[in-house]
Amino acid sequence: MVSNTLQEHSASTETSWGLPWEDVFAALRPSPDEINLYKSIISQVEDVLKDAHLPHNLFPGGSFGKKTLTTGENKLQLFSIYDDFQPDNYFEVHLKPMMAALKSANVFSDLKENGLAAVFNKDGIEVRILAAGVLYGGPKDLLLPLKENEKQSGEVLPDILRGQQIAREVHVETTCGVLRSQVIANQCPLYHDMVRSAKKWRSTCDFISSADMPGDYLIELLMLEAFTGAPCMPRGPGLYSTTMRRFLSLAAAQCGSGSDVMADDSMPKSMLWWDRYYNRGTIDLCMAKGLLDVGRSDLCSIIVVDPAVPFVNVARSVPDWSEMRKCARDSLSSFQNTDLLDSLDHRLRALSEGMLDTVNGMRNQIEALQLLVNSPRRWSGAIQFNEVHMNSDAWTKVMEVELQTVKWRINARKARTEGTGYTSCVDISLQRIGKKLERTIDVDVLFRGGTSNLVFDADVDHVLICRRSEIVRNRDYSIQVTIVG
16 A cells, blocks of 8 residues: 555656647547547548549548647648659649649638648647659658769759759659658657657747747657657556656667667767668668768767658757757756656555554554653633532533543432431542543542542543432532543
């Protein structure tokens, strides 16, 4: 058994946000109503494209398609998949017909072109639709970077190379966007919850420039490295905290934390790649150097290779890593302090398991002693006898007082009657009522100038104060009852 106080303390220190991990996960997941709204919009777009006889094999991308959507994001990205995708003629063949179909439906507001996408708002959701193709051979075959020896230094690219470059950029933005979504969506649900937690971390950090905040894809890839490299342990707060610390360490120190670390001083401190998505031979030192922006030294400490586009360094999406590094280090200290409290709390609970009964017993004794300390030990007052006390051989209550948490009753009964008038002789006693005594109690009673020394224990509840005391009805008699010792 563990005390409620310890359980509440443990629950409150599982995260630096003041909530248990499971509560954080539940608060960040989109509600069923939000999911249904996204599905409804996708269904409406499918109907519009179908009526216009356009390909309507829609693939959801962005956070919704990756299954990392957090509640309240209100953004949806869709890809319309074409078997005969033409990246070099994207606008004429794909975007314009799609725009025309969406306009004719007259159900989407603020419809416009934005880059390669058709953008509109629907029921408070910002929707972006792009056309995309299918890369059967994978990005390593179709999206190789332009060879340096085909470029002329200081000269404009030849038309054929410029056309290849434009087609490559369209592929990266559209078709490879589908592959990126698939990489993240195919991970387990716990990973998706951890990504949402990382997004929460980003939203609670005080970035001076919004441009320096890590984007969703960079967060997802850093968390993928942290999650897959976390030690094998049961699902629970320990695993969640360890994974989050690994994520923050990647962002704070820009260190591989288990990935291949480059030994060459001219190379970055760490390079994250996932060779199960493409041929590892595609990533060599020459390509690694090409992934760096050598003009800005602060960026030359990490490479996060895009699983869908092996020549893209996702880390370059952050203009200034120093700010993200600082925020991550500050948060890492907070999470480490929280974990320390969790560890101490766990040890305290482990130690308390064998001692809890003893501690509770001592607590009960202390409470009992405290009650005795706070309870009165002496009572003084006046008692008055009337006819009923003088006309019955049975004990009759005169009055009750409470001393040392025990009720005491002063009783009287007729002893004998002498003559007539108001004088009578009665027996007077002190009686313990209700509560069983746990210790012997000595009581002194001062009545009519005489003191009675009485002893009560667990087996005694009724002791005579005086016998055959002459009293007068309706007259006050002073009495004092004192607990001794």
